[in-house]
Amino acid sequence: MCRWLAYSGRPIFLDSLVTQPSHSLVAQSLHSQLNVSSAGVLLSTNGDGFGIGWYHKRPEPGVFKDDKPAWHDENLKNLCHQVKSHIFFAHIRATTTGDVQRTNCHPFQYKNWLFQHNGHVSHFDKIRRELQLEIAPELYPHLRGTTDSETFFLLALTYGLMEQPKQAMQKMVRRVITALEGVDKAGVLNLSCALSDGEKLFILRFAHNEAAMTQFYSADTDCFHEFNGQCNPIPNGSLVVVSEPLDKASDKWTSIPTNTFTSIIKNRVHSEVFL
Template sequence: MCRWAAWQGAPLFLSQMISAPEHSLIQQSREANKCKTAINADGFGLAWYDKRPTPGLYRDVYPAWSDPNLLALADQVQARLFMAHVRASTGSATSRNNCHPFVQGRWSFMHNGQVGGFSRFRKAADMLIPDSLYADRKGASDSEALFLVACGLGLDTDPKGALAAAIARFEHLSREAGEEPHMRCTAALSDGEVLYAVRYASDTLAPSLFYRWYPDWQGWAVVSEPYDTSSGDWIEVPKGSFCTFTATNCEITPFAPAASLCAA
């Protein structure tokens, strides 16, 4: 499993979430509290939006706590929307191409969770990626494949519906492969304007997801686990939810991928 954090709002230095807090994302890379694996050392990544429509991207295979370039970048880069991820692999190799976030055009995506039996149906999953997007399939992870399938199912026009349909198809393939858990997922994605997040599982063990509004910073923090452990202002996202964060508003609606598969 992995840990991640995202920001949507007024421009914020990345370090204010990634490195400065007591239980920052970098600290969570070696001592997470709310996941099966306390160590998340199989790489890290950042995607951020500022003046350009497509995101900046920085990823590497080192543990987040051991890369001084990450600290320097986070201390200097200020962005109105950004996503950061520390990885604990559930099967695919430790390589830069398997590190989150993933980017396709103006979209960025990061994921925490697992898809049971993915190695058995990886070819079938890859075949769901449209030919026009397959050149963007750089790595071997289930997360990247899920993202590109969602892109092909209409992420530009219906982010919630496209992601639900992609998750439903992967869950169906996992059930056919017969390996549990079929789907556990918290994910964040953005087109550079709106930040979306989802919390879902095919069983009762959905990975953790929290959010809060910072009036002083004028923005939303969305995280796998709180980095400010002294604050009681964090709100847990209900299981089976899709979240939409604009610069000032938050909307949470039910998320039911199985219904999307039935409707397809």
């Protein structure tokens, strides 16, 4: 399991969310509060790598990631202190699938698209080959790691993610479930995903055969009132999506419904039923 955040709105420095808050993503890499496994065990440590992705003046995003624990990397702290972006992702990893290596860290990038994921699929070792054979030949060379997440991303790209994000993600999920049910009818798929093309932000919260991973968003400029330290409020017209709140869970944070696909343009949120 993992933790992640995504931001969309007026440009802010990445450290405003990634390192400064009292329960920032880096703080969650040591002390997550809501990261519960499928067995009901709290996974408080997310130390199997990290990554950030951000958009600035070029169509393609910048990406920085490593297989070190996020709390251990001064380069991450320094970079977040200097980089400002209108859309950015950050991810900390606790692996259930794939080795601890840089190529398995999120977010994953293809052209102007970013993708990050929290969740899992059971029996990935048994369905991996079937799914990866579906990846378009021109996309297959971009498969560099061993995670289910990267396979999901490349499958969605194969199915038209860049033109029709929701439909492509639906087709990918149906394909994964078909493969999974061929191995185990009670098999589990859980997807908490963020995607962006640099202009819009897309969020998926979906679960098959178990409870969905937590997801929250806030456009409340005072949603970080509980922060300690020198944290500035988020600007008007901006929005943050998180695996778990960056301060105390409160009515400032709205839970995203299960089995929905959400499109976000700045702070305008539109959720649709998914599958």
